[in-house]
Amino acid sequence: MTAACNSFSTDRHGWAELLPERQFTPALNNDQRVPWTVVGAGLTGLACARRLAELHPEHNILLLDARCVGQAASGRNSGFVVATSQFPGAVAADQVDNYRRINRINLAGLELLGTQVAENNIDCQWRRDGFHHVAAGTTALKEYQHFLNYLEVLEVEHQPLDKRAMHESLGTRLYQAGTHIGDGALVQPAALVYGLADSLPANVSLHEQSPVLEVGQGSPVKLRLATATVTTDKVILAMNFESASLGFLNSYMVGSTLAGSFTRKLEQQELESLGSLTEWGAISLHSGGATLRLTADHRISIRNTAEYHGSVLLTDHELAKRQSIHRAAFNKRFPQLAEVPFEFGWSGVEGISRNGTNFFGRQRTNVYLAGGYNGSGVSRGTAFGTAIADYASGETSQTVSDCLASAPGAWMPPRPLLDIAAFIRVRSRFKDVGLDR
Numbered sequence: 001m002t003a004a005c006n007s008f009s010t011d012r013h014g015w016a017e018l019l020p021e022r023q024f025t026p027a028l029n030n031d032q033r034v035p036w037t038v039v040g041a042g043l044t045g046l047a048c049a050r051r052l053a054e055l056h057p058e059h060n061i062l063l064l065d066a067r068c069v070g071q072a073a074s075g076r077n078s079g080f081v082v083a084t085s086q087f088p089g090a091v092a093a094d095q096v097d098n099y100r101r102i103n104r105i106n107l108a109g110l111e112l113l114g115t116q117v118a119e120n121n122i123d124c125q126w127r128r129d130g131f132h133h134v135a136a137g138t139t140a141l142k143e144y145q146h147f148l149n150y151l152e153v154l155e156v157e158h159q160p161l162d163k164r165a166m167h168e169s170l171g172t173r174l175y176q177a178g179t180h181i182g183d184g185a186l187v188q189p190a191a192l193v194y195g196l197a198d199s200l201p202a203n204v205s206l207h208e209q210s211p212v213l214e215v216g217q218g219s220p221v222k223l224r225l226a227t228a229t230v231t232t233d234k235v236i237l238a239m240n241f242e243s244a245s246l247g248f249l250n251s252y253m254v255g256s257t258l259a260g261s262f263t264r265k266l267e268q269q270e271l272e273s274l275g276s277l278t279e280w281g282a283i284s285l286h287s288g289g290a291t292l293r294l295t296a297d298h299r300i301s302i303r304n305t306a307e308y309h310g311s312v313l314l315t316d317h318e319l320a321k322r323q324s325i326h327r328a329a330f331n332k333r334f335p336q337l338a339e340v341p342f343e344f345g346w347s348g349v350e351g352i353s354r355n356g357t358n359f360f361g362r363q364r365t366n367v368y369l370a371g372g373y374n375g376s377g378v379s380r381g382t383a384f385g386t387a388i389a390d391y392a393s394g395e396t397s398q399t400v401s402d403c404l405a406s407a408p409g410a411w412m413p414p415r416p417l418l419d420i421a422a423f424i425r426v427r428s429r430f431k432d433v434g435l436d437r
């Protein structure tokens with residue numbers, strides 16, 4: 001099923017395809033004069049608009065998205081709401097404060113989302129009892145040792161598991177070791193963003209299928225859309241890697257295209273062939289390893305491809321090809337389910353930087369930006385989105401300080417060299433991935 005909303009790359013595949021159709025909000029087609037505009041209604045923009053509405057109850061907050069909510073990374077991710085990030089390599093003593101800073105941001109986002117889900121009764125399979133970090137091959141097993149050290153240094157509660165315990169929990173004999181961290185949540189990502197969009201405060205006006213085509217210079221800021229002009233005192237760009245299309249951070253962020261597949265719903269005896277847990281998530285300790293979930297509605301999802309693909313989604317034909325890679329990885333883990341077909345495949349584009357940093361702050365007078373979380377933006381994007389609303393409003397908080405302390409982005413050359421640099425950057429995550437893919 002493919003239903004393009006507009007010229008921005010989109011389709012109906014993935015987690016959104018598992019949900020009932022949502023009533024989208026109308027596109028903006030008349031001029032507006034507003035104090036605040038947020039561009040992008042992913043997790044960053046939704047959190048930002050919500051917080052602005054709370055800080056400025058007397059103001060109307062305009063929230064614009066080029067696509068329909070749920071069609072960008074925020075509705076297409078694997079649904080891991082991370083509290084404790086993985087960092088590759090041995091624990092670096094001079095980075096411990098930085099690890100703590102990033103985990104404080106993650107935790108702030110996790111708490112915010114948990115509260116918003118509960119207060120608005122968002123039906124999104126939210127489950128906050130952590131997930132597994134797993135290793136099968138030599139490189140991932142080395143990372144496992146580093147990860148255990150890191151958890152000890154940071155005093156993060158966790159439960160190390162050997163091969164037998166992993167098999168008993170997850171139903172696969174592939175993993176040689178792993179650990180379960182009790183904090184962090186699993187969620188149906190499209191249901192989450194639908195719920196967040198549909199429960200925005202009354203002083204937020206959301207318009208979908210409303211791409212901003214140009215951000216003017218000067219004050220107030222003028223935003224040009226195809227059928228309207230918005231004049232706004234302040235604008236917050238929450239567009240992830242697509243901020244480049246409006247001339248912001250174009251040498252610092254690109255999109256990496258990931259793809260995954262879901263099985264059909266497993267039958268009772270198929271579920272019984274798995275481990276003792278009825279719902280779980282497993283993140284590889286190798287950066288190129290597969291991400292897996294057994295979802296609340298009894299599907300297994302597997303995501304194990306990432307590529308530089310011009311920052312757009314895969315076509316149906318390309319996706320079908322990637323599914324053979326998903327299939328091989330699935331059968332290696334669950335030979336007992338080799339006959340279970342995939343029902344859906346999906347792709348999604350995440351924003352990455354060369355040095356893995358995130359972006360936060362003022363870009364120019366009255367123009368602010370938050371984004372680019374390198375595959376870990378569910379909790380972090382929520383925290384960044386909330387904090388950028390605070391920052392643009394002149395508020396201070398621990399999370400604002402933590403976001404401001406993000407390392408500066410590493411420069412990338414312009415196209416066509418950018419394409420080569422991005423290709424190499426994404427490819428490098430699979431180095432020595434071996435069994436973990």
Ligand SMILES: Cc1cc2nc3c(=O)[nH]c(=O)nc-3n(C[C@H](O)[C@H](O)[C@H](O)COP(=O)(O)OP(=O)(O)OC[C@H]3O[C@@H](n4cnc5c(N)ncnc54)[C@H](O)[C@@H]3O)c2cc1C
Nearest residue numbers: 040042043044066072074077078079080212348376377378
């Ligand atoms: C397959 C996949 C798996 C992932 N798994 C995880 C995971 O398990 N856990 C995790 O923490 N992170 C994960 N991520 C990363 C995470 O999804 C992102 O970091 C996060 O969703 C980014 O949120 P965002 O709101 O900043 O950006 P987006 O979700 O990309 O939202 C940006 C919005 O801006 C809009 N936009 C762009 N240009 C314009 C314009 N000109 N005018 C108006 N609107 C515009 C877009 O349409 C979009 O809706 C994954 C990503 C992918 C792709």
